[in-house]
Amino acid sequence: MKNTKVGGNVKLNFMNIKKKKNNLVVTIPIYQPTYDAIGEKIGYISNIVGIIEGDKVGFAKVIELGYKGSFDYGDFIVIVDMNKDDFRVMCSKLGLGCYEYERCVKCNKLIYGSHGWVNGPVCSDCDEK
Numbered sequence: 001m002k003n004t005k006v007g008g009n010v011k012l013n014f015m016n017i018k019k020k021k022n023n024l025v026v027t028i029p030i031y032q033p034t035y036d037a038i039g040e041k042i043g044y045i046s047n048i049v050g051i052i053e054g055d056k057v058g059f060a061k062v063i064e065l066g067y068k069g070s071f072d073y074g075d076f077i078v079i080v081d082m083n084k085d086d087f088r089v090m091c092s093k094l095g096l097g098c099y100e101y102e103r104c105v106k107c108n109k110l111i112y113g114s115h116g117w118v119n120g121p122v123c124s125d126c127d128e129k
Contacts, residue, residue, distance in 0.1 A: 014047060014061060015077075028077070030095070034064050049073060050091035050098035054110050057087040059096075073099065 016027040032047040051060045051073060058079035063072040080087060084100075091098040102111045105120035116127035 026078075032062070032064060045071060046097055048077070048096060050087060050096050051076065052084050052087065052098065052100035054101070054103075057082060057084060 014028065014032065018025050018027075029047050031044040033041045034043050034045045036042050045064055046062050048059050049062050051058055053076075056076070056079060058076040060076050061074040063074055065071050080090075082090070088098050102115070102121040103109065104111055104115075104123035104126055105118070106122055106126040109123050109125070111121055111123050115124065116122040118127070
């Protein structure tokens with residue numbers, strides 16, 4: 001990730017961070033360009049998404065995988081102290097998508113990535129049993 005210091009500001013490749021009096025101000029564009037498999041810009045996708053990971057809710061960067069025709073989510077940028085329902089409403093009002101990781105129907109563990117299906121989502125540990 002390329003970081004550039006401009007005066008008292010820090011500009012990352014997807015956000016600007018600056019100090020304004022006694023506040024830290026983070027600016028994140030809502031959209032980012034998306035590219036096809038040969039690297040030509042074909043439009044824009046969301047740059048940030050709401051994430052519900054068990055009891056933890058917050059915002060994460062969308063990782064654009066245009067070369068694969070899909071996308072992924074990065075780590076939390078900001079974790080918010082609110083319940084899931086209020087967070088979903090807030091994401092909707094902000095015009096942001098909201099993704100909730102599924103839980104294994106057998107052991108209740110959070111599932112990241114692909115998984116099996118036996119009367120619901122099943123983690124790889126339970127799927128191998």
